[in-house]
Amino acid sequence: MNETETATATEPQDKIRERLLDAAMVHVAFDGWSEATFRAACRDAGVDASVARMVCPRGGVDLALAYHERGDRLMQERLEREDLPTMRLRDRIVRAVRTRIEVIDDKEAVRRGSTLLTLPQYAGDGAQAIWSTADRIWNALGDDSDDLNWYTKRASLSGVYSSTVLYWLGDDSAGNEATWAFLDRRVGNVMQLEKVRAQMTGNPVLKRLFAGPNWILGKVRAPGAPNEVPGSWAEDRPARGAAFRHR
Numbered sequence: 001m002n003e004t005e006t007a008t009a010t011e012p013q014d015k016i017r018e019r020l021l022d023a024a025m026v027h028v029a030f031d032g033w034s035e036a037t038f039r040a041a042c043r044d045a046g047v048d049a050s051v052a053r054m055v056c057p058r059g060g061v062d063l064a065l066a067y068h069e070r071g072d073r074l075m076q077e078r079l080e081r082e083d084l085p086t087m088r089l090r091d092r093i094v095r096a097v098r099t100r101i102e103v104i105d106d107k108e109a110v111r112r113g114s115t116l117l118t119l120p121q122y123a124g125d126g127a128q129a130i131w132s133t134a135d136r137i138w139n140a141l142g143d144d145s146d147d148l149n150w151y152t153k154r155a156s157l158s159g160v161y162s163s164t165v166l167y168w169l170g171d172d173s174a175g176n177e178a179t180w181a182f183l184d185r186r187v188g189n190v191m192q193l194e195k196v197r198a199q200m201t202g203n204p205v206l207k208r209l210f211a212g213p214n215w216i217l218g219k220v221r222a223p224g225a226p227n228e229v230p231g232s233w234a235e236d237r238p239a240r241g242a243a244f245r246h247r
């Protein structure tokens with residue numbers, strides 16, 4: 001084992017991934033999240049290719065996903081410093097999505113990543129990355145739902161986030177003002193739909209009509225901890241949003 005491999009093989013995988021990602025950024029604009037970029041990142045970061053493959057088995061694809069995850073972490077750190085509880089829900093959602101876009105430091109990297117992760121073989125990874133972003137936003141906003149609302153909130157926000165990013169990629173307005181106006185409209189549309197849904201749910205006639213489907217949907221529960229599986233023993237964990245409410 002050579003000196004470079006010895007040095008990197010003992011590092012935590014997340015540290016190696018960060019080194020590779022930093023080294024890859026200067027190549028993405030020219031070669032995208034490709035195998036050529038991955039090889040160049042290994043060379044520039046001084047990481048042996050075999051070690052890099054253990055951290056990023058799919059090369060550039062895994063680096064693209066790591067870049068997206070880095071953006072989620074930066075967004076979360078910023079939101080933790082915001083005084084979110086004093087804002088209206090609509091304003092909190094707008095602030096969170098706008099923050100997620102503002103932490104992006106390389107528009108071309110996002111453009112290349114969006115192109116890659118919409119390919120059929122990687123579409124599942126792309127959808128999972130967007131869902132993860134929506135989940136982090138709702139957790140940061142203190143969402144404590146544990147029923148069907150857990151899914152509908154994240155599905156709606158995934159649509160808002162992804163459509164806003166696509167709009168932003170083509171936006172050349174000063175200060176991205178057109179994007180922020182688009183975001184505000186999209187959130188307004190979703191909030192209006194939620195208002196209509198609440199009115200329908202509270203309607204006595206419709207409540208009786210949909211009693212059966214509502215009973216079934218009422219059995220839907222949000223997933224537990226990522227490592228929780230049926231039949232496993234799990235320690236009691238705080239209610240969703242507890243950390244946010246008591247901060």
